Every structure is written in structure tokens, then in C-alpha cells.
Amino acid sequence: MSSEPKDEIPSAVRDFVFDLHDACRRSQRPEEMKALYSGVFVELSAKHYTHKPWPSAEEMSSECESDELFLNFYSELTTRHLFNNLRPTLNDKINAWKTYSSLFDQMLTLKDDTKADAFHVLPEWAFELIHEYVYQFQGFCQFRTHLAQRTAEEKELLEANKDVWDVGTVMKHLHGLIGASGLKTDPTGASAHGQSLYMMGYFAALSLSRLECLLGDFHGSLDALSCMNINEKGELYWNIFAARVSLSYHAGVSYFALRRYRDAAKTFSDMCSAINKGVNSGYLKRLTGYEQFMKLNDKMLAFLAIISLIQPAIKIEDSLSKVTNQMFGDKLAKVEGGDEGFDEIFSFACPKFVSPVVPDYKSSEEPRNLSAIAYSKQVRQCVDDIKSTSNLVRLRSYLKLYTSIDVAKLATFCEIEESAMANRVLALKKTICAQLEHQRKQGPPLAGTVVDHGDVGFHMAGSTVNVDPVVRGSKKTHRFFLNNVGSAKELAADVLQIPDFV
Amino acid sequence: MSLESQVAEVMSSAQFSHESIPILVKSVEEQIKGSTPLNFPANKALLKLYSSTLYTTSQLSPIKSLLLLSLSSSTEFSALLHILPSDALESCETLIAMGKKLEECDFVGFWKIEEGLESNNTLKESIRSRIIKDLSLGYSTIPESTFKSMLGCSANDSVPSFEDVEEVEGGNVVFKNTVYNSVKKGAKEQGIELERIVAIMN
Numbered sequence: 050m051s052s053e054p055k056d057e058i059p060s061a062v063r064d065f066v067f068d069l070h071d072a073c074r075r076s077q078r079p080e081e082m083k084a085l086y087s088g089v090f091v092e093l094s095a096k097h098y099t100h101k102p103w104p105s106a107e108e109m110s111s112e113c114e115s116d117e118l119f120l121n122f123y124s125e126l127t128t129r130h131l132f133n134n135l136r137p138t139l140n141d142k143i144n145a146w147k148t149y150s151s152l153f154d155q156m157l158t159l160k161d162d163t164k165a166d167a168f169h170v171l172p173e174w175a176f177e178l179i180h181e182y183v184y185q186f187q188g189f190c191q192f193r194t195h196l197a198q199r200t201a202e203e204k205e206l207l208e209a210n211k212d213v214w215d216v217g218t219v220m221k222h223l224h225g226l227i228g229a230s231g232l233k234t235d236p237t238g239a240s241a242h243g244q245s246l247y248m249m250g251y252f253a254a255l256s257l258s259r260l261e262c263l264l265g266d267f268h269g270s271l272d273a274l275s276c277m278n279i280n281e282k283g284e285l286y287w288n289i290f291a292a293r294v295s296l297s298y299h300a301g302v303s304y305f306a307l308r309r310y311r312d313a314a315k316t317f318s319d320m321c322s323a324i325n326k327g328v329n330s331g332y333l334k335r336l337t338g339y340e341q342f343m344k345l346n347d348k349m350l351a352f353l354a355i356i357s358l359i360q361p362a363i364k365i366e367d368s369l370s371k372v373t374n375q376m377f378g379d380k381l382a383k384v385e386g387g388d389e390g391f392d393e394i395f396s397f398a399c400p401k402f403v404s405p406v407v408p409d410y411k412s413s414e415e416p417r418n419l420s421a422i423a424y425s426k427q428v429r430q431c432v433d434d435i436k437s438t439s440n441l442v443r444l445r446s447y448l449k450l451y452t453s454i455d456v457a458k459l460a461t462f463c464e465i466e467e468s469a470m471a472n473r474v475l476a477l478k479k480t481i482c483a484q485l486e487h488q489r490k491q492g493p494p495l496a497g498t499v500v501d502h503g504d505v506g507f508h509m510a511g512s513t514v515n516v517d518p519v520v521r522g523s524k525k526t527h528r529f530f531l532n533n534v535g536s537a538k539e540l541a542a543d544v545l546q547i548p549d550f551v
Numbered sequence: 552m553s554l555e556s557q558v559a560e561v562m563s564s565a566q567f568s569h570e571s572i573p574i575l576v577k578s579v580e581e582q583i584k585g586s587t588p589l590n591f592p593a594n595k596a597l598l599k600l601y602s603s604t605l606y607t608t609s610q611l612s613p614i615k616s617l618l619l620l621s622l623s624s625s626t627e628f629s630a631l632l633h634i635l636p637s638d639a640l641e642s643c644e645t646l647i648a649m650g651k652k653l654e655e656c657d658f659v660g661f662w663k664i665e666e667g668l669e670s671n672n673t674l675k676e677s678i679r680s681r682i683i684k685d686l687s688l689g690y691s692t693i694p695e696s697t698f699k700s701m702l703g704c705s706a707n708d709s710v711p712s713f714e715d716v717e718e719v720e721g722g723n724v725v726f727k728n729t730v731y732n733s734v735k736k737g738a739k740e741q742g743i744e745l746e747r748i749v750a751i752m753n
Contacts, residue, residue: 478689
């Protein structure tokens, strides 16, 4: 990635590398590192490297005592700049893989290094580094599986580099970092072997959750977060807004796909409310990545709109409910009326699922886009689940009108056969009573307790559905009436005092 | 080294390596036979390895086996379906339909289309346990004939003994009382305060 002759590298750039190395190795002061990483690097990129890459690691080695670990971090930082600002070629993508592999392989040796604590990295640097790693993996999967768009030269280069961005190695890197950081045995990091290793391991867990979600392993996605308390303000990721948004979105998607709608609704609602507050206060617009936050916000609102339709017992916050109605009201009304429409809303809301399969570049068969096929499969499966659940909504509405009703009569209302109706009543009961819910501050995200949140209780005795009258009347309406009777009396007294009223 | 130890070693250090596939396949075979307990994490790891390579027909038999094994748990079956290689979908159509029938509580429909369970009593019993758990959520009583057909039993079979079943009486199967399948007794207090009503009744 060499960009310019050594003697033409601006002195400000050389000073930056020297200072950053010093901050990581010697001073280790977060405010100093932050000023360099988030401030000086961005300024120098805008001034000198808008249309070209930063100098290579070899060219800058004299500024940092040829510190191999630091140079690996530097290479990653400048690789990220290249991908965000320039048009990377296939060779750049392959070189990026080598950069990340070199960095992670070296990080994994730190666990045996007695001087491991002598290198510090900012939490946001660690997050952005690993976030970009998974992002590049996702992009490369989409690139290599879209065979119809690949030239013969590209296919040849891909064939010669089949191990590049291999999913098994990506998993090994992330799991390796998590293991080496000691996160699983001590989530606080107190016994971590070095600050930088802990940071990298922590955010590797967060990014692993995202990766598993993109590959369709929703169970694995939530399991990856077992070493942290999600939605807890004290957690390390909480102070990095981009990390919060990413975690909430992918955890929410995973809950949704596993049909844990209450947990999905809570996760999405909390994050959307936080984004709303950030927008209103103006804080969010000052952050890098504002547009990405708003895109994910819209996707989460779409999920909330779907949940509010298929699980009416789950109450969404009024302010969010208003927004979802404005954005998706028309589409949801069509779906409620019996039209197809879930595919469209879900496709908008869901992540870009990918296939990690390395295609057969030499095959003479009609090229298939494996990532597009994987994406369609996930969408189809999730939409099938949504439709099955939405079929039960109408039944729930009927049950709220009766204290007891024959299955045969219910079947007539819903225009289906009696045997199918009994199955549907039982399926509704399961949806209400058998849903796992994660209890806050108790256990990992995958864990949950079965909680009955049904606003309509019922059971079947033979062919009769008995609706629980107590649960139907459980809303405390007396306060509403008492308050309004009192207000009405005062109003009536005022009206009577109006002259000539009678 | 026992198979269980080999699987444990794979899961701790080599679950992303394709060289682990033969051990994980052997584990699935033993689970189907009933020789080892169900191992969902190992089965999921195998399916993920398959989903990361080009599909071949040699994968189909282990894939079908691990889908069959997961039928006794709604969450596990659904989780595996999402990871299933797209190219295996058509060949696993019947198994996927079986899972859907269980999810929709169409138990009679399930036994009509089931395949792979004929000679496997252990799996049959674990699926029946799942069905009875679902039935006991929603039914207080159910006609014996309906109950038997939902469990895939013939009319001449006696009602199997399960912990959720209280008794068989008068041609009906009576489930044990739980908060889910019985009427909630007692009115909930509305907390009406007499003083507030008196004040507005003048």
C-alpha cells in the first residue's frame, strides 16, 4: 500500500505516527490517544490523503522503533481509511485480509507475553477495528458469491486465494481473541492479560454476535453476548454509541427470528428511544456515523411495527407507536386486510444475510449468487413465521368477546375447519404462555423464564373454549371512572352557574 | 478416547475445522441410536460446517438425522432451520413440514406425514412428550380418542402414562391442573375506596 516516496511524507504525518506510538506504548493516556485517533488522524486524512492511501507500515517504521504490534495496528487503521475513502481493488481486499490476520495472530501471542500490558488501545479503536473486520468479511462474501459479475481475471485471483476471508479462520480469530482476553472466566477484565487484549476480546464478542446473525445462527448470536450484560449502562460498549446501536439491532433481530418477540420489542424500543433522545438533544448529529444510526433506527422501527401487528398484547411505547404508524401504517393496514406485504417490510428491516461458502470458480454451470440465495432463504423463513403468528391475531380478538364458545362456532367465524380451529387455539395458547423472556440483570441473553403475559386467559375442555373472566376484567378501570365522575360533577356544577342556562 | 470426549475436544478447540466433521457425524449417528444423549451445540456446529461449504449429497443423511433429533424442541428445530444449507431445503421438505405441523399444533397431521420415526421409539417418545406438554397447556380435558390420535397411537393402545396426565375418566383424558389450563379462581381486587365514592355521591 505504498503511496509516496519516503522523503515526501509530510512531517505532520510522521509526528502523528510517533505520537500515536508513544501514546499506545508509553503514556497510555486515553485523552491523548483519543485526540490523535479521532482528531489528528481525521484532519491529516482530509488534508493529505483524500485521494490516495496513507504511507505503508514499512515507510513509517522508523517513527515507531519498528514496533511490529503497533505497525499492525497502524496498517489496519490505514486500511480502513482506504476502504472508507477510496475504491479498493480485489488485491486491496486480499491485502486487507493479510493485515487483519497478521494483527490478530500477533495479538493472540500476547497472552504469553509478560509485557502484554505495555500496549494500550482505545475502546473505540478496538470496536471500530473489529467491526470493520466483520464488515469486510460480509462484503467479501457478497463479492465472491456474485459470480455473474466477476471477470475471468477476478475468478482466477479468487481461485488462487481461496483461503482469504475463510469463515473458519474468521471464527477462529474472533473466538481466539475472546478466549485470550479471559472474558469468559472474568467479564470485568480484572484478570485480563493486558488492556489491549481485553479490549480486543470484548469487542470481538460483540462483533461475533453480529457475524452469527449475518450467517443465520441467531442462537449463536445471542450466545456470543453471554459474557456481557446487555442494556446495562455500566458496560464498556455503552459509551460507544455505534457499538450500542449495532448490538441492539443484531440482538433484537436474533430474538425476533427465535420468536422471542417480547425480548425483541424491549431491545428495539430501548434503542429507538435512546436514538430519539439523541436526535432531539442534537447530540447524535455530532457523532460520526449519524446516517448509519438513522438507517438502523428505521429498520428497528419496522420490526416494532411488525411486532405490534402480530403480537398485540406487547405494548410499544406511545411515542414509538406513533412513529411506526406514520412510517408503516399504510403497509400494515394492507397486510391486516389480507394482502401480502410482510415480505416487503421484513426485507427492509432485516440485515444483509450472507453465505460464507467459497464458490467453485471453475464451474461451467450457470453461476448462482449464493449470498442472494441465503438472504432469500432467511427472509422466506422469517416471513413464514410472521404469517403463522399473524393468523392467530383474529382468533385472540374473538376470544376477548366471549366467556365460553364452541370450537365449531369459532371455526365458522374464522372460516376454517373445526379440527384446524382446535389446533389454532392451542397454538395461540402456546404463543401467549410459552414464550421465553429474558429477565433483566439475570443471566445471559439466551436465558429466559416462561412468563404468561396474556391479556386473554383461556383453556379448552373438550370442544369448548373457556375464557377466563377474571383476566378479562383485570384492568383497573375503576380509577378511570372515579376520576372522570369527579371531573364531570365539577363541570356540571360550573355549567349550572352560567346565568340563564336552565 | 471415548466419542463424548472427542466431541468435547472438538467443541472446545476445533469446531470450525472441517476435519472435525467425521467425529460430529459419528456423534449424530449415536444420538439417533439413543446411545448418547442429545447434543444440540455439537449438532449445530456440524450444520454450520456444512453450511460453510458447497453442498454435496453426502451431507444429506446427517442433516436429516440432526433435524429429526431436534423435533422434540421447538426452539432448537427453528434455530437449525435457519442454518440449514439452501441446497438441502428441497430434500428435507418432509422434515421441515413435520416441524411446521408440530409448531402449529397440528399433531394428527404430523403423524400422517412423519418419516424416519418408525423404528425409533426413543425419538417417538421424546416427540410425544413435547406434544403432551403443549396439550396440557391448553386443555383441561380432551376426548381419549382425540388424545390418542394426537400422539400417533391407535385406538386400541392404552393411554400412555405421562406426568402431565392426571387420569382417564369417562372417555376423557384429564390433565393435571395448572394455572394455564384452569379457570383462575377469585375476583381480582379493584381497590375501590369507599371515601372517594361517598365524596362524589352527594
